[in-house]
Amino acid sequence: MAIYHSRIKTFSRAKGDSSVAAAAYRAGLLLVDHLTGxxxxxxxxxxxxxxxxxxxxxxxxxxFIPSELWPAAELAENRKNSTVAREFEVALPHELDDAQRSDLTVAISEALIDRYQFAIQASIHSPGTRDGRNFHVHILATTRRMTPDGFGDKTRELDGGSSGRLEVDWVRATVAELTNSHLALAGIEARVDHRRLEVQAEDAMLRGDWAEAFALTRQPTKHLGKNVTAMERKGMETDRGAQNDQIIEENEEGFESLIKQANREGRAVAVPPGHSAAQARADQRRQRGPYVVGNGLIIEGLSGVRASQIGLGAERPSDKSPVAGASIEEMVDEAGMELSEVLALNPDLPLEKTRRLVSHWQAALSNLMDSPTLRRQLQSVVDGLKQLKTSLMVFAKRLAVVTRAERLFHMAEQAWEQFNADCPKPATEWMSRDWLARRGRRLAALDKRSNELKRARAGTTDEARHACEAEVVRRNEALEHRSSMALDQGAMEAEQGALGAGVPSTPPLGVPTTRRRRPSP
Structure with missing residues (x-):
């Protein structure tokens, strides 16, 4: 399910903070603080x-330029305890792909700007966790409003007090509303809720969702760490393990107490037989399913534009040719859909004859007679359109592979550099063996990612691009030739029909005449 999280924090000189440093770290940039050098x-x-x-x-x-915005924001403050920036940290649903998360980020940022009139830098971060679900954005905002002449007055309504609490509530509600609208737009049923956990738990019980109610009321256990975990596996008792056992027991007692209180107040139906806190946990585990990673491009560093899809047509559940038993209507629909996807990828393709042929089939659909000739024509055009679509996507997919390979290489490179900086070679021999093994794993990963990046880039050279473009031209010409033959055959049938005495001419492209229709009963 989608997780709601939003937090507002400030950066103050009194704590040694710098808006320039915060912006550089969040965006992965090199920025210079002109105030301190x-x-x-x-x-x-x-x-x-x-x-x-x-x-x-x-x-x-x-x-709109980080290297100019944040140094100017620092210079605009002249007190040693000034608040120099404000940050809105927001969780982004892992159910969305990169482009959709980018759109949601812009929507949230624009809502904040409309209300407070400050300038912002929004930096989307990848999860950094094994489950791949912790996508989030750091929206770093100036503390002063932005005017055509530069910085204006401070956004005092966000500083605290009763007005500050109201503004925090507005921000939380706005983030939830925009997140849910973007989830709905993407066709995803998951929703987020910004209300207090106890309120959400009461609603979950009213719905009879005991697993959700338990998850919302439980106290989180403490992280054990690898050393404590190893001790626990050996059967050794630890203080942290004992604390977690106590927390689990208190969670179960609290959940049972919550159910009893809700029943006393008439806010929940009776618990199904055998449905305890343990059963709720089991239900919650069963409800968890695999997550799907989106197909958007990943852009490293400052892009200046939102992440977008690479222009590929939406994939349908099956991209196979129409089955032999498909009707003429289904085959014409298939041809029209394939043509629209090809034109969506490249609307400038010279497909005049193919467009004319498919348009005629669609316009005369109610009069088309099922025949082997018409089926062959339809199948030939559909196959040609699919081949052309595949050719159009080849180079775009190669670019996507390069982008992914670059990201993985940079991650491996960073891990290698971090290890060398943080883990000097130990003096003792037995510790050196472990150090060499860990160093070797990182070096092997770096070599692997480097080779993957080289192979990916080899497919996007100028020669490769020209070859892909030549293949598109060849496929386009072949498809136009097939469409031309179908058009000529239809014209020939019409001409032959006109030569028959007293016989109406046969409309082209499989449209039957009155002579060929069966009489009505």
Whole structure:
């Protein structure tokens, strides 16, 4: 299920914070703080999917450039305890793909800008966890409003007090509303809820969703760590393990107490037989399913634009040719769908004859007579369109492979550099063996990713691109030739029909005449 998380924090000089450093770290950039002369270089950090800058309408051009925006934000503050930036950290649903998460990020950012009129830098980060679900965005905002002349007054309504609490509630509700609207737009049933957990738990019980109610009321256990985990596996008792056992027991007692209280107040139906906290946990585990990673491109560093799809047509459940038993109507629909997908990929393709042929079939669909000739023509055009579509997508898919290979290489490179920086060679021999093994694994991973990147780039050279373009031209010409033959055959049938005395001419392309129709009963 989609997880809701939003948090607002501030960066203050009193705590030694710098908006320039925060922006550089979150976007993976090199930024220079002109106030202190410090260089903040985070170009080698991984996990930055995309970073964009947005500002109110009429803002100066430099408000969209991080290297100019954040040094200017620092210079605009002259107190030693000034708040120099404000951050909105928001979870992005893993159910969405990269392009959809980018659209959601922009929607949230624009809502914040419309309300507070500040400039922002939104940096989307990849999960960094094994389950691959912790996508999130850091929306770093200036503390001053942005005007056509530069920075204006401070956004005091966000500083605290009663107005601050109201603004926090508005932000949380807006994030939830926009997240749910984008999930619905993507056809995903999952939803997020910004309300307090106890309120959500009561609603879950009213719906009879005991697994959800338990998940919302439970106290999280403490992380054991690898050393404690190893001790627990050996049967040794640890303080952390004992604490977790106590937490689990308290969770079960609290859940049972919550159910009893809800029943006393008439807010929940009776619990199904045998449905305890343990059963709720089991139900929750069964409800978890595999997650699907989207097909959007991953962009490292500052892109300046939103992540977008590479222009590939949407894949249908099956891309096979129509079965032998398919009707003429189904085959014509298949031809029209394939043609629209090809034109969506490249609307400038010279497909005049194919367009004319498919348009005629669609217009005369109610009068088309099923015949081997018409089926052969339809099948030939459908096959040609699919081959052309495949050729159009070849190079785009290769570029996507390169993007993924570059990301994996940078991650392996960063792991290698981090190991060398943090793990010097130990003095003792027995520790050196372990050090060499760990170093060798990282070096092998780096070599593997380097070779993958070389192979991927080999498929996107100028020669490869020209070869792909030549294949598209060849497929296009072959398809136009097939369509031309079908058009000529239809014209010939019409001409032959006109030569018959007293026989109406046969419309082209499989449209039957009155003479060929069966009489009505």
């Amino acid at each position: 410090r260089r903040h270089d985070y170009r080698h950090r991984g996990g930055v999917v995309e970073s964009i800058c947005l500002a109110p309408e009429g803002a100066p051009d430099w408000a």
